[in-house]
Amino acid sequence: MLKKTVLNAAHRAMKARMVDFGGWDMPVNYGSQIEEHHAVRRDCGMFDVSHMCPVDVVGKDVRPFLSRLVANDVAKLKASGKALYSCMLNEAGGVVDDLIIYFLTDERFRIVVNAGTADKDIAWMQARLADWKLDLTITPRRDLAMIAVQGPNARAKVWEALPSTRAASEPLKPFFAAECGDYFVARTGYTGEDGFEIMLPAAEAEQVWNALAAAGVAPCGLGARDTLRLEAGMNLYGQDMDENVSPLDAGLAWTVALDGDRDFVGKAALVKNGSKKQFLGLVLQDKGVLRAHQQVVTPLGDGEITSGSFAPSLQQSIALARLPLGVQIGDTVKVAIRDKQLDAKVVKPSFVRNGKALV
Amino acid sequence: MSNVPANLKYTQSHEWLRVEADGTVTVGITDHAQEALGDLVFVELPEVGAHFDAGKELAVVESVKAAADVYAPLSGTVTEVNPAAADAPESVNQDAYAAWLFKLKPDNAADVNGLLDAAAYQAAADHE
Numbered sequence: 412m413l414k415k416t417v418l419n420a421a422h423r424a425m426k427a428r429m430v431d432f433g434g435w436d437m438p439v440n441y442g443s444q445i446e447e448h449h450a451v452r453r454d455c456g457m458f459d460v461s462h463m464c465p466v467d468v469v470g471k472d473v474r475p476f477l478s479r480l481v482a483n484d485v486a487k488l489k490a491s492g493k494a495l496y497s498c499m500l501n502e503a504g505g506v507v508d509d510l511i512i513y514f515l516t517d518e519r520f521r522i523v524v525n526a527g528t529a530d531k532d533i534a535w536m537q538a539r540l541a542d543w544k545l546d547l548t549i550t551p552r553r554d555l556a557m558i559a560v561q562g563p564n565a566r567a568k569v570w571e572a573l574p575s576t577r578a579a580s581e582p583l584k585p586f587f588a589a590e591c592g593d594y595f596v597a598r599t600g601y602t603g604e605d606g607f608e609i610m611l612p613a614a615e616a617e618q619v620w621n622a623l624a625a626a627g628v629a630p631c632g633l634g635a636r637d638t639l640r641l642e643a644g645m646n647l648y649g650q651d652m653d654e655n656v657s658p659l660d661a662g663l664a665w666t667v668a669l670d671g672d673r674d675f676v677g678k679a680a681l682v683k684n685g686s687k688k689q690f691l692g693l694v695l696q697d698k699g700v701l702r703a704h705q706q707v708v709t710p711l712g713d714g715e716i717t718s719g720s721f722a723p724s725l726q727q728s729i730a731l732a733r734l735p736l737g738v739q740i741g742d743t744v745k746v747a748i749r750d751k752q753l754d755a756k757v758v759k760p761s762f763v764r765n766g767k768a769l770v
Numbered sequence: 771m772s773n774v775p776a777n778l779k780y781t782q783s784h785e786w787l788r789v790e791a792d793g794t795v796t797v798g799i800t801d802h803a804q805e806a807l808g809d810l811v812f813v814e815l816p817e818v819g820a821h822f823d824a825g826k827e828l829a830v831v832e833s834v835k836a837a838a839d840v841y842a843p844l845s846g847t848v849t850e851v852n853p854a855a856a857d858a859p860e861s862v863n864q865d866a867y868a869a870w871l872f873k874l875k876p877d878n879a880a881d882v883n884g885l886l887d888a889a890a891y892q893a894a895a896d897h898e
């Protein structure tokens with residue numbers, strides 16, 4: 412039995428093609444994945460991301476708890492509303508999940524975890540809490556829906572459809588959030604475009620979804636979400652990293668705060684193992700499509716594509732890949748696709764931002 | 771509901787084919803197949819003159835989402851390919867029965883009789 416978000420009927424009413432996504436019945440597209448992709452890059456699109464789970468962590472020991480729980484350092488969160496992207500690691504330094512932590516007050520943080528890992532993550536947090544005997548509560552917020560509205564015109568469309576959120580959300584800088592009554596509006600996303608991620612009471616989600624559609628926001632499925640995040644060079648949990656992959660081998664060293672005395676789960680393993688691979692982008696020089704698990708052949712040894720697709724904004728195929736140390740940006744490598752070896756150029760793993768091609 | 775023209779023959783693996791006056795067969799992928807794959811972005815066609823046994827993969831269609839093999843619906847030799855489909859893969863989404871992929875000269879013309887008719891294909895596709 413697939414799990415459904417509160418917007419399931421709304422997706423079906425909009426003729427979505429539904430797929431099983433990690434146990435959730437979710438829209439993959441509403442007709443054309445490529446048109447939805449372009450809507451986000453050029454105008455504005457919205458995604459139902461209610462399958463992801465907000466988790467409220469509340470109590471006087473929240474800061475010491477999060478400081479030990481995740482690889483990035485919550486001490487960086489000084490201004491209320493600020494968001495921090497981090498990995499939560501196991502003792503071996505593998506990634507239990509990647510998540511966003513919003514700082515609200517010193518005793519109240521909100522964490523958003525991935526859909527497929529939510530149960531595991533919450534159990535992991537509860538177990539660490541029991542080990543460390545700290546004073547706080549961990550509360551999954553399945554009573555909330557989440558809608559991501561993304562694109563150059565996303566904020567204006569949100570204010571048109573939800574005028575009551577404007578006063579709180581207009582001053583927000585990127586990677587900040589504000590509470591607005593029962594609504595939580597964050598200037599974050601997973602597309603490489605400006606926009607908001609809005610958490611709201613589940614009972615109001617369908618009305619808001621339809622109001623956004625009436626304001627001209629294109630409904631977009633998980634297909635477009637994947638090509639948008641790939642072009643933006645953003646990792647996907649379960650594909651680009653998992654419990655057996657170090658963040659240092661998945662291009663996430665920038666999210667790991669190893670400096671100083673602060674200890675966190677997995678730190679010892681990261682310090683001991685260091686980085687064994689580098690995580691870079693590939694742009695296919697021939698016709699074809701790069702896909703996850705294709706082998707990358709370099710003079711320094713083999714690598715592997717972890718995410719690949721056709722990039723609608725670039726009109727060519729791109730990928731994220733784990734490559735041997737020593738491969739340089741600008742090198743040409745070979746990718747094994749069926750019975751051929753095609754040329755691909757190694758690039759920084761960020762292909763498109765704010766509508767502009769970077770490669 | 772996808773479109774299944776009555777005048778064509780079909781395979782379980784979602785190819786359509788049309789028997790031409792000169793005895794060759796024109797082959798493409800069905801409307802059901804293009805719809806399931808989503809936006810096509812790459813089409814790889816076989817070499818003219820190559821021979822394939824029935825059921826062998828001879829072309830590839832890739833959407834943003836996935837790659838799918840196209841199989842030889844019967845044993846035969848490739849006589850022609852449609853470069854327009856490779857140049858504009860989206861044409862297969864727009865009209866899967868106009869955007870043919872290749873033509874085969876069957877080893878045995880009677881093999882066509884073993885393929886599905888429209889009703890049988892529709893039933894098979896509905897069953898998926």
